[in-house]
Amino acid sequence: MSAGRGLWITLEGGDGTGKTTQAALLEEWLRSQGWKALRTREPGGSEVGVLIRDIVLHHRGDIAPRAEALLYAADRAHHVATVVRPALDRGEVVIQDRYLDSSVAYQGAGRVLDADEVRGLSLWGAEGALPDLTVLLDLDPVIARRRLDSAEKPFDRLEAEREEFHRRVRESFLTLAAAEPERFLVVDAAQDADEIAAAVRARVATLLA
Template identity: 55%
Template structure:
């Protein structure tokens, strides 16, 4: 995470939810947001990547439902969305002390484009860190699940990434787990086959520890962004 300069406004808390398709990220994000608003009395901004802004929605449609997009173009489109998302949604909310919950962030790009598309994890990570000026979450919740099970939970027509094949999705799962294994305290890895309630209890405990380590700014209005009931990469 970036460190505010002396005299900077109180920084909020940034939490990302990661994992394969169909693992339940949006369900857990929504439950955590409700708990933070009602129990911790915090301003909460919920959002997603791609699609957390009007521009992001256009980019999301282009990369997931448009015509042919090369792997390199795909990575650049996600980085474009991320740069705009951080600049217009995430960083302003953090600067006023809000809790920002995002369904996917840069770790998804590293897993999906870096490893899944074989573009190179380090290259894709550098691109995202440049796009966001080094902003990392305070907590990243990884919901781990067999990709075949997760994809089987989805309804509707599959998008480009959902159609990428079993080997692709296995590579992305391994990439997430490998990053978590060396990523330190930022990561919380949970078995997504557990009950919704058990998973949420673990998430709340870790989120509370992060919140308690940072004094809260004056609370603003509880808000929510465009995260859907099951946002998919």
């Protein structure tokens, strides 16, 4: 995927780490520098994805772990084919909130499924596509939960999981980052938002150069 004309950046991390904020700040900076940027997310970055997002995050009943993993993979396959690849072919910078690393962490570690199988499923659906840069916003789940509580909005299905679930998710993200240091940038999400944004911009600038 990185052989194309565009640049693909994904943001990962647990719930409450500030991915949405950092994606917006990065988009604003890129546009100020004259780059065409597309901000998107998984699930929910396409019309089909919006429907899948409502199921996986807001369905009131239980969803079997393997079914949940398959739903995320289905969204990913459609999203990459219809949104990400076309934007990269147009030479744009794609800023994406979550990608396959989230499935490995949440459905693999969180739901205690085989991480390699979960990753393989997503890679098959996305035809092997991997981003040029993955920014991991790392934060203690206890602090992240306080942030979510202060937002005073209902939790989705994953946000509502127990602390042990979110600790497994965090450990999985860090393991993934350690295994692919050339792709990952790990940032302490306890820092001020502007400090985080500066670190992200510095890494992105080297890729754009």
